[in-house]
Amino acid sequence: STPSKKKERKKPRKKEWDSLPKPSLRAWPSSVMPPKSNVTLQCQTSTKNVNFVLRKGSTFVESVPSQASTVGLAEFRLTDLKSFNAGQYTCEYYRRERPHITSQPSDVLLLLVTGDFPKPSLQAHRRGEATAGDTVTLQCQRPDNNLAPVMFALLKAGAAGPIQVQTPAGKETDFSLRNVTVSDTGNYSCVYFLMKAPFWASHPSDRLAVRVTATPGATSGDYTTGNLVRLGLAVIIVVIMGALVVEAWCSQKESPHGCA
Numbered sequence: 001s002t003p004s005k006k007k008e009r010k011k012p013r014k015k016e017w018d019s020l021p022k023p024s025l026r027a028w029p030s031s032v033m034p035p036k037s038n039v040t041l042q043c044q045t046s047t048k049n050v051n052f053v054l055r056k057g058s059t060f061v062e063s064v065p066s067q068a069s070t071v072g073l074a075e076f077r078l079t080d081l082k083s084f085n086a087g088q089y090t091c092e093y094y095r096r097e098r099p100h101i102t103s104q105p106s107d108v109l110l111l112l113v114t115g116d117f118p119k120p121s122l123q124a125h126r127r128g129e130a131t132a133g134d135t136v137t138l139q140c141q142r143p144d145n146n147l148a149p150v151m152f153a154l155l156k157a158g159a160a161g162p163i164q165v166q167t168p169a170g171k172e173t174d175f176s177l178r179n180v181t182v183s184d185t186g187n188y189s190c191v192y193f194l195m196k197a198p199f200w201a202s203h204p205s206d207r208l209a210v211r212v213t214a215t216p217g218a219t220s221g222d223y224t225t226g227n228l229v230r231l232g233l234a235v236i237i238v239v240i241m242g243a244l245v246v247e248a249w250c251s252q253k254e255s256p257h258g259c260a
Contacts, residue, residue: 020103021046025091031161032112032153032191032201033081041076043091043106048072050093055105057088057197078111086113086199109161112153112193116200118143120152122190128210132181136210140190141172142202150192155204157187168192180212 023045033039043052052074054061064074074093078085090105120142130136140152153162154175166173177184188208193201 020093020095020101022104023052023091023093023106025089025106025109026160027109027111028160030155030159031109032114032155032204035081035083035113035115037081038077038079039081039111041078041089041091041109041111043074043076043093045072045093045103047093047095047103049096051096052076052091052093054089054091061089081113083113083116083198083200086111086193086201087197088199110199112191112199112201114191114201115203117192117202119203120190120192120205122188122205122208124208124210128208130180130210130212132212132215134180134212136177136180136184136212138175138177138188138190138208138210139172140175140192140205142168142192145171149195151195152190152192155189155191157189157207163188177210182212182214184210185212186210 023043025041025043027033028040028042030039041054043054049070050072052064054063054074054076062076064076074091076091088108088110090108092103092105094100094102120140123139123141125137128136138154140154142150150168152166152168152173152175154164154166156163163177164175166175175190186209188210189204189206191202191204193199
């Protein structure tokens with residue numbers, strides 16, 4: 001009888017997307033937009049020469065042609081936004097060469113289109129005035145008593161998405177900005193939205209100005225530190241100049257012993 005061949009142990013096959021990094025998905029100028037506006041969803045990866053695909057939930061939305069994605073970046077433009085454009089978006093990409101390996105999908109980006117519900121109110125303790133290091137509490141309150149399951153989002157003018165997202169306690173919620181710095185100064189607003197499809201969102205609240213000032217000690221401390229640094233440099237320069245003068249004087253002395 002012929003000797004039986006040894007069975008080769010098969011190596012466990014890696015999942016196809018193991019070797020491809022997950023792309024990132026962001027919205028510009030923001031993921032919370034008014035109706036009839038335009039938004040660009042940017043999908044990016046460090047992998048080049050790939051094709052990108054945008055999905056809303058599990059539904060295919062658009063694929064970017066290969067010639068537009070040679071640098072690892074794709075832009076999907078959504079124009080004249082309507083309520084039905086709101087939803088959870090992801091993007092992925094696949095290699096153009098064989099094998100056509102597909103990446104994992106990006107983290108979910110929730111796009112909200114405002115204007116389906118009345119606007120909430122936003123208030124701050126101490127009228128939004130704070131000192132660096134403080135905690136600023138902003139309370140967002142919806143105007144109606146409808147307790148449908150909603151989420152609240154805190155927005156800051158100029159940010160590409162919500163600063164915080166929270167579930168309410170009744171018809172209101174408190175957003176806490178802890179250990180604030182001067183960079184937290186700005187105009188804030190809030191919205192509330194349905195937690196599930198169709199993800200309808202309210203009008204944004206009126207903007208609330210928050211102003212954070214630096215602590216007096218920090219300013220004087222920085223000034224004192226700067227003075228000490230400058231003083232130290234001056235001392236070093238004086239010592240170096242003195243050494244150079246002594247060296248020059250010694251080299252010009254006619255004494256065979258110099259400055260010894």
